[in-house]
Amino acid sequence: MSDLVSINYQVLAEKIKTWGKELGFSQIGICDIDLSNHQEALDTWLAKGYHGDMDYMERNTQLRTHPEQLLPGTMRVISARMDYLIPDAKFASTLDDTNKAYISRYALGRDYHKLMRNRLKKLGEKISKHCQSLNYRPFVDSAPVLERPLAEKAGLGWVGKHSLLINNEAGSWFFLGELLVDIPLPVDQPSTNQCGSCVACIKICPTQAIVEPYVVDARRCISYLTIEHRGIIPTEFRSLLGNRIYGCDDCQLVCPWNKFGQITQTDDFKPRNNFDTVELLDLFAWSEQQFLDNTQGSPIRRIGFECWQRNIAIALGNAAYSDQIIDQLSQVRAHCSPMVGEHIDWAIDQQLTKKRQLNQHSRLTARLIRTVEKGLPRDA
Template identity: 70%
Template sequence: MSEQPTINYQDLAEKIKLWGKELGFSDVGICDVDLKTHEQALTKWLENGYHGDMDYMARHDLMRARPADLLPGTLRVISARLDYLPTGAKFAKILKQSDHAYISRYALGRDYHKLMRNRLKQLGDKITAHCEQLNFRPFVDSAPVLERPLAEKAGLGWVGKHSLLLNEQAGSWFFLGELMVNIELPIDQPKANQCGACVSCIKICPTQAIIEPYVVDARRCISYLTIELRDSIPVEFRPLIGNRIYGCDDCQLICPWNRFSQLTSEDDFQPRNHFDHVTLLELFAWDEATFLKKTEGSPIRRIGFDCWQRNIAVALGNAKYDQSIVEDLTKQKQISSEMVIEHIDWALEQQQLKLNKLNEETNLRLTQRLIRTIEKGLPRDAN
């Protein structure tokens, strides 16, 4: 029986990074599986209930910080970055157009999960060809894994105060995926945290969800409220959501490091269905069949039609007064679920308040104009 050839792991690690780039990843790093320093913060975050209704976050206790418990025998994690910023994406412009829908940049194109997982699988297969004893498993949001701390250890960037990973050459507009392996590859060195004294992301958050640096209360986060939450959106947060109907990018938009973001070369991440520039009423007119057809292969589909309608109803309530909005809300109310009707009623109330304010302003202007006309007709010495 022939002996297995000795493997040069340093050479293999360099090949892995090269293969990763060839497969389309923007960057690849390697780290060990020791996340003990993150266990206390994870436990505290869960105990405080900051995960909201995301029961899956607490379901596996501390397994998220223990990759070797998830896949026994794991010695290293290969972390991969994939940039997703689409070309010509309109950011602040859409947020200022209250009658248009703002959809988080990562969700404008096709769902990234399968794409990244397939590439990680291909990377694992390439490694297997050079290392027969390899046992690997790819993950892309598909298991209890602390992906950002792992990516930070692998040298792909540092965790910013908004809890997202930042890279000095790419900002934060990228996806992360992991390949767990049972071979002792050389590890990369973490990057220094370069947020400094900047707190722009904390200040800009519409709902003040970043309660302290590096700690996000998901229950207040617009991404959680519009994507993860399956019940009614708390009334106090509805006006703050604005026209954001799927996710929120404010903390990324304000971040100075995103001046260095890289545009994606992936066609799959380019906007579909004009999601980067579409009116709320156009989307609100979709029936469930249209929603399912238009969101096929999109991450948006997973929230379901009711939550989609719920989110748009809130955004329409926040839009400038428009009789067409009132008419469409009233029409949709006749065929909507109980949860959606609750948000439609709220939106109609908001539109009525805006109409009342417009009428008051109009009456005030007319009164002021009348007073000026009367004053012009009075004698100069009249009291």
């Protein structure tokens, strides 16, 4: 390129980080495109079937470690971080209330994909005005990109034992996006892994999906089961889902670095439809049209109405016994799909089991009271 000599790329890199902040990104980092040391781990993960039904992970595996094949001439990746943690995330109060629906906190508001991609595009436009020639391409989960290894190389954080990126000043409550460019910007220093001997995320996982440090078996992961998986959820995992109907945050909640989590400055990520405190029965009462209307512009919409009903049915089965729950499950059972029906049958059986246990407990309690009363003095 003719501008290689005329442009001060160090100055340009500093401007890019400033522009990124102006566009609403929390942090910008820059790295080269060498991901060759990640190919073996990716191949092993796929060979073990840890990707589950995510067939797209098997396609274009070479592209994942060769960004230059996504945009010919790519020399650098500009990695962007955007915080999404809301001021009062109500983690414990929602998880502890079995009548409420727990939705992963990243999905409470607007879908981040378009929002971040549009801002990355604007960043590319700003950069192009300072170059005689520039090819760029933004990505936000829209192509086979190893975003976490790239972000790690760009100094945005390190990949933790739960496989998510951790930043020592912001925890892990953030989204990532990339802008591929064909100019030789100076690169940032990679982050150093600071997990140490901590295994809190591994121990807390309800389904033991983190099979070894830095390796997640998606087939056991609640986020995969409730979002990516489109079929029947194995019986062995259903009770472990609790009231989590879309994703799971447990491994992040227990991570000590998340005490540094940064509150988002983006209003679009604030909860819609009271998704942070909504009742399961209220959501289960939605028609398909209500689901489509209420999830317009939300990442939740991507799972579709059938999986939405499936997930809520399981959560209702895990809820405390209620005649109202059994009634509503039975009503939906009359006109749902066979796949949803299987989960409703399981949920009804769970509720009836709890009813029997409550009745048995009540009988035992009454018997104990009568026994005690018989032994009391007449004037007691």
